[in-house]
Amino acid sequence: MTRLKRGSSVLEKGMRRLAGMRSIHDPLEFGSGLSLAEYDVRLQALQGQLASYNTMLSTLDEMAGTVKRMEQELRTYSEKMLMGVVTRYGKDSLQYVQAGGKLRKRTTRQSTIVMPTATTIAPAAVPSVETNGNGARATVG
Numbered sequence: 556m557t558r559l560k561r562g563s564s565v566l567e568k569g570m571r572r573l574a575g576m577r578s579i580h581d582p583l584e585f586g587s588g589l590s591l592a593e594y595d596v597r598l599q600a601l602q603g604q605l606a607s608y609n610t611m612l613s614t615l616d617e618m619a620g621t622v623k624r625m626e627q628e629l630r631t632y633s634e635k636m637l638m639g640v641v642t643r644y645g646k647d648s649l650q651y652v653q654a655g656g657k658l659r660k661r662t663t664r665q666s667t668i669v670m671p672t673a674t675t676i677a678p679a680a681v682p683s684v685e686t687n688g689n690g691a692r693a694t695v696g
Contacts, residue, residue: 557616560609569598 576583576591583591637654644650652658 558612560612561605563601563605566598566601566605569594569601573598 573591573594576594581591637651637656640648640651640654640656646656647658
């Protein structure tokens with residue numbers, strides 16, 4: 556992810572103000588070090604610093620990309636090195652563990668034994684009561 560380059564609203568406002576003050580009178584002086592020439596020097600200094608800052612950000616982005624690429628290459632190389640140990644010594648060897656590999660777990664999965672449940676007892680026979688449709692008992696008979 557590239558870093559956003561920085562601008563300066565203060566610099567932009569100052570450049571517009573400088574242009575406006577030059578239209579008043581070019582060698583504008585107020586005494587105590589306040590002059591258009593000094594104002595221009597300070598604006599140029601900030602502009603130079605911003606340019607330098609943004610250049611450094613670009614360089615930093617490039618370096619970050621280089622580091623990321625090198626990490627990927629090293630990750631691949633490390634994997635190849637470990638596979639070389641596997642080829643020579645095997646995945647179950649002490650050398651594989653020494654090189655940073657992890658032994659596979661050899662636990663066998665236990666099957667679950669289903670115990671038969673107690674037989675269900677049928678509910679006691681309940682004599683049914685027949686109705687004649689209006690809620691009254693029908694005579695059985």
